[in-house]
Amino acid sequence: MPTAALDIIDRYFTCEFTTLGRGGAPQTWPVSPRLLTDGRFLVATSIGLPQKAFNIRRDPRVSMLFSEPAGSGVATPGAVLIQGDAVADDAVVTSFTDPDFAALMRTVAARQPAGAIWHSQVGRRVFWSYYMRILMHVTPRRALYWPDRDFTSAPNELDLAEVRRVD
Template identity: 45%
Template sequence: MGCPCRPHGTAGRTNWPAEILPVLEHTLTCEYASLTRTGAPITWPVAPYVAEDGRTVDVSTGLTYPSKAERARRDPRVALLFSDPTGSPVSGPPTVLVQGLATVRDADLQANTDLYLRRTLAKYPQSLARQPWFLVRRQVWYWARIWIEVTPLRVLWWPDGRLDAPPLRWEAAPEVTAPPSDPVPAGAGAPKWLEPPADWRPRADHAAGLGDPVLTVVGEDGWPLPLRSSGATRVDDGFLVRIGPPGVPARGRACLTFHTHDADMSGQENVVLVGEATPLSDGVHVRVERALADFSLSGSRAGQVRKMVRTARALAPRLEREAARRGQPVPVLRRPR
């Protein structure tokens, strides 16, 4: 699949619609969609941040699990859906879909890690309040980050989250461009650290209790198109999904993302299923082929700590390898002032 990047220009500060800015700034999670080598969409919940210069909406992924960034570096067409207001102070927010070009930043891992700590403390102050600093410093495997800066080219939004009505639309000026990503790291990356479930059905059964999923397909323009559904019914081979926006080209490779989180981000659960979508007269049939390996933190605090310890054992050895691929030392955690 070809890259649609335009040459990097010198566009000034963006003029995004004022009514969507509180959503971009204050929503705790958004659904980030990128494309695989074969052009299939994959969507995960992530933490969004508006860049200080107002040019990009940024998300991150761990240095020790860089797949989200690697997909964006190969094909920069990505999308961010802001459809879950849990924990947000914004009252009656619109549902917002941002489609744009991704720029992957991993040429300065120390600066990336410092920035992630600052942004996390500002947006999720309770995330570090629950543990002493000496324990936080041992979790470099988590805090070491790769940033994905998304330059919006198109924004659709549905006032009051009414997906049954036509969306409002904004498009960037022709001179707005995205800079190139940092160079591809040398050598082969680490193998997968989690094995996906052998059978997707138990995960699908559990997902049915996590609320309405996000269905992601690929639009006619080649961009991933994630949309919050208005319900999903479990059937033998997958799900029957109800989609609010009319005229969605819901055909072909598809991703169903179920997720939920606490208002203070003290716990979260994710289930991501991939397969094939076929439009129906009253919705979309998604035939599930497999479940992706996911990382969720739910249940008691003690149980979460035990899972984090197991995760640290699996991911910590990957730190030096991924940093070395980029010709850099492993970052250190420095407490923000």
């Protein structure tokens, strides 16, 4: 995978996460995913807003479009589209002892420094429900890359084996 494409995945603050609703219509939310070392992506949703998990359990096909470079510091902004299959965990995670969840929360905290209170000891006590999350893992099946975000041009297809990397 070109370094620029991995840079987009690592540094864009959010992506547009799309699932399929009950009737098959796409439903899209901004999320802050984390690329795991095994090549899967981790996304979490609050137990108060579980629609993403419900949709995934009904139809695992999802997409993640990394298209908005604002605040990322990426020198040459492009876009990456990941299409894949997701699994929504049955368990609700509430503890930082889960290494994937802890890594995701570090990613979110780094991307949203204004929300530091949420991640402090006080924040975790007062806003405890914020940390009641359903984890969703996305296994990529296809990855497309637009080096200049020109969606009228044909994208480059990326080699999924190159997504795997060690933090």
